[in-house]
Amino acid sequence: MSFKDIPEARQCIRLYALGKKIKLTVVKSDRSKLRFTCSEGACPFVCHISGDAHTPGVRIKTLNDNHTCWPTFDNHVVDYSIIAQYFKKKLQENLKFKIKEMRAGLHNAFKLKASQGKCKRAKRIILETLEGGFTDGYNKLEAYAIELKESNSGSDIVINLSKEALAQGKRKFLRRNLHL
Known part of the structure; x- marks a missing residue:
């Protein structure tokens, strides 16, 4: 191999x-x-x-x-990156997946006693990468608007984001107006 x-x-x-x-x-x-x-x-x-x-x-x-x-049942080789890799898809589907559920899932699947700190670190790493994915998505929206303006010179493009949601640390897309 x-x-x-x-x-x-x-x-x-x-x-x-x-x-x-x-x-x-x-x-x-x-x-x-x-x-x-x-x-x-x-x-x-x-x-x-x-x-x-x-x-x-x-x-x-x-x-x-x-x-x-x-x-x-207590394996020090299994660190937070392995746990993050194992739970990445589940956390993408359910952002409110609890640390207790992560520990129970590891215990049921592998009979592994993972510490709460390892699971918490794994969840934080996954959520940070997902947040980066959301940020990249919003950056692509701006690039998309610029590309539309360049390709259709007579068009007006307006992208609005919710300022209240941005103030709370959330990103909420309000609307996109295209006038071609």
Whole structure:
């Protein structure tokens, strides 16, 4: 299996640890190589990922997928970015998705005891990226109006936003008037 770079490989291994309910430890990590072992000393699991001169990116060089350890329910390898990746679609559909529901969802799906801080951080990251998406959308509205004015020189274009909503930190589109 090959990856674009070490951060992508690290993300994949973290998702693997979440799915298999195992606790992994990073033995060696730098720009060119990454090595994970099981946190239990007697477990034979090892994963070595490094670059190859013949192919771009990095790939798994050594993988011993045997686990003799017990499943773990408190995994430090699973951080807020993994939780954010898991809940991104649910939070896009329901912005009022609660942190208690996130923790319960992780417990039901993976038997993982995620802290409230990790879930809160994950939710904040997702909401910030969504807010950036809304901001980009409103910036595109202005660019769209300019493009319409350039293509139709005799037209009048007015875009109104709700000032009350902007004062509250919300963005609410009021109307768009096109007179071609």
